[in-house]
Amino acid sequence: MRLAVAVDRPLHLVVRGGAVIMSRLAAAFPRLTVIETSAFLKTVNRQQAELTAGGAVAWRSSPTDSAGALDALLAKNWEIVAASHRSSLDMPLSPAVG
Numbered sequence: 001m002r003l004a005v006a007v008d009r010p011l012h013l014v015v016r017g018g019a020v021i022m023s024r025l026a027a028a029f030p031r032l033t034v035i036e037t038s039a040f041l042k043t044v045n046r047q048q049a050e051l052t053a054g055g056a057v058a059w060r061s062s063p064t065d066s067a068g069a070l071d072a073l074l075a076k077n078w079e080i081v082a083a084s085h086r087s088s089l090d091m092p093l094s095p096a097v098g
Contacts, residue, residue, distance in 0.1 A: 004028040019085065026089050034085070039077040043070055049080035055087040 001024065004011055012031035019034075026032050038057075042049065048062035057080060064070060 001025075001028045019088070022085060023088055036078075036081060036085075039081045040074065043074040043077050046073075047077075048073060049077040051080050051083055055084055057081055057084045 004013075005028075010030040012033065013025060013029040014033045014035065015025065016035040016037065018025060019038075022032075022034060039049065042059055046062050046064055047059040050058045050060060052058050062073060064073065
C-alpha cells in the first residue's frame with residue numbers, strides 16, 4: 001500500500017489471487033486487475049461454486065459426464081466467484097476475455 005502512495009502517478013496493479021485483501025488493494029490503487037484462477041481450477045476438479053449467505057464462495061462436488069459439461073460449470077462458477085468479489089468490493093467486475 002505504501003507504494004501506491006509513494007509513487008506520484010496512478011498505478012495499475014495486477015495480482016493473482018488476493019481475494020482476502022482485494023478491498024484494501026482496490027482502495028489503494030486506482031486500477032486493479034485480479035487474475036482469478038480458482039473458478040477454473042475448481043471446475044477442472046469437478047467442483048461447483050455456491051454463494052453463502054455471507055457472500056463467500058463454498059465448493060461442492062459436481063461430477064460431470066463429459067468435457068462439454070465443463071463449459072457450463074465454468075461459466076456458472078465464474079459468475080458466482082465474480083458475484084462474491086463484487087459484493088466484497090461493492091463495484092462491477094468486468095472479466096478479461098482473450
